Amino acid sequence: MIQVVLKRLLILPFLLLVFSVIAFALIQAPPGDFLTSYIAELAAGGSSVDQAQIDALRRTYGLDQPMHVQYWRWVSSLARGNLGISLEWRRPNAELIGERLVLTLALSLSALVFTWLVAIPIGILSATRQYSFLDYFFTVFNYFGLATPNFMLALVLMWGAFHFLGISVTGLFSPEYVSAPWSTGRVLDMLRHLWLPMIILGAAGTAQIARIVRANLLDELKKPYAEMARAKGLPEWKLVLKYPTRIAISPVVSSIGWYLPQLFSGGLVVAVVMNLPTLGPLLLRALIGQDMYLAGTIILIYCLLTIVGTLLSDILLAVLDPRIRMEGA
Numbered sequence: 001m002i003q004v005v006l007k008r009l010l011i012l013p014f015l016l017l018v019f020s021v022i023a024f025a026l027i028q029a030p031p032g033d034f035l036t037s038y039i040a041e042l043a044a045g046g047s048s049v050d051q052a053q054i055d056a057l058r059r060t061y062g063l064d065q066p067m068h069v070q071y072w073r074w075v076s077s078l079a080r081g082n083l084g085i086s087l088e089w090r091r092p093n094a095e096l097i098g099e100r101l102v103l104t105l106a107l108s109l110s111a112l113v114f115t116w117l118v119a120i121p122i123g124i125l126s127a128t129r130q131y132s133f134l135d136y137f138f139t140v141f142n143y144f145g146l147a148t149p150n151f152m153l154a155l156v157l158m159w160g161a162f163h164f165l166g167i168s169v170t171g172l173f174s175p176e177y178v179s180a181p182w183s184t185g186r187v188l189d190m191l192r193h194l195w196l197p198m199i200i201l202g203a204a205g206t207a208q209i210a211r212i213v214r215a216n217l218l219d220e221l222k223k224p225y226a227e228m229a230r231a232k233g234l235p236e237w238k239l240v241l242k243y244p245t246r247i248a249i250s251p252v253v254s255s256i257g258w259y260l261p262q263l264f265s266g267g268l269v270v271a272v273v274m275n276l277p278t279l280g281p282l283l284l285r286a287l288i289g290q291d292m293y294l295a296g297t298i299i300l301i302y303c304l305l306t307i308v309g310t311l312l313s314d315i316l317l318a319v320l321d322p323r324i325r326m327e328g329a
Contacts, residue, residue: 008311019303020078020296024071027292027299033063034087034290061087074293078300084293088286093294096282097301103172103190104278107201110194112259115202115209120249122206123213127248128240130218138210145207151269154200158274161196169196170275197274201267205259209252216251220244246320253317257310261302 035058039049058064062073077084083093122142126135161169171178177189220226221244229239268280279298286295 005311005315008307008314012307015307016300016304017075020075020300021071023296023299023303024067024074024292027287027290027295028067028070030290032290034061034292035063037288037290038088070292074296078297083297086286086291086294088289088291088294093297096294097279097298100277100279100282103276104280106190107172107194107197107276107278110198111201111205114198115205116252118202119206119209120213120245120252122210123248124217124240124245126210126214127217127221128236142207142210145203146211148203149269150200150204150267151273153203154197154270154273157196157200169193172197172276197270197276200270200274209255212251213248216248217244220247250317250320253320254313256313256316257306259309261305261309 035054039054042049055064062070065073074084083097085091086093086096089096122138126138129135158169161167172190172193173180173186174189174193177186180186217240221240223244226239226244229243230236268284270276271278271280272284279301283295283298285291286298
């Protein structure tokens with residue numbers, strides 16, 4: 001297993017290079033550039049910029065260079081640990097991303113933990129009590145979770161909290177803590193606001209994972225090794241938890257590769273609706289404004305998360321399922 005991990009780490013720079021080319025090409029695909037969007041925005045507001053100033057800005061940002069030169073300028077800066085300067089914000093990308101990365105981490109990991117802690121027990125209970133009232137109840141609950149868009153659930157819960165409780169649940173901080181430095185009070189205030197977006201972001205994943213665990217566990221409980229264990233007198237709860245559950249949650253573990261970057265995007269529409277200061281809305285604004293260096297850096301971070309998530313899922317699968325370790329050997 002160590003050799004597999006080392007091989008993945010060795011090809012990581014090559015994969016990031018390939019992803020950087022794809023990301024930069026996609027960002028450059030729309031017509032125009034940042035200055036085109038900036039000038040159009042000024043014109044819509046009744047302002048204007050003379051041509052000399054436009055040419056000076058184009059030279060300053062390197063937008064007068066061919067695409068391959070712009071790409072090399074960006075990727076060489078990344079290789080030196082410099083994430084570049086945001087064209088729109090006029091600030092280092094490291095500062096813009098760093099401000100939101102901590103909040104994105106807190107929200108994403110809490111949503112992931114919530115999803116697993118709720119979905120896996122629901123899947124186990126539904127499978128071990130097949131066709132019972134509990135199974136039917138969770139089935140209906142899962143269908144509602146899959147069918148309801150996250151942004152609609154966010155709107156309903158926001159309206160309910162404001163209408164019945166008289167509180168606003170948007171954002172991750174109270175007004176007095178939005179711009180305050182980090183302190184114990186700010187952390188506690190964030191935790192008080194974190195639970196609602198955590199539930200909203202984890203709702204669809206919880207319903208999906210619960211159905212997967214139920215289906216896989218039902219299949220495992222009917223296999224010969226389970227029947228043999230019952231014949232030998234092994235208690236049902238010990239049988240379920242010792243072998244079938246570990247195999248049933250393997251597809252859940254294998255989904256980390258795509259689920260992790262999805263959570264890190266903060267559920268883009270949900271983040272916009274609830275005014276969450278995560279990376280998702282920042283990426284959306286960068287794409288709309290054609291802030292190519294900021295958008296490319298965030299997309300590359302998502303690609304890195306996909307690679308790391310896939311590696312973590314492979315390691316966890318090998319720990320959960322001995323057959324994978326034997327095949328690797």
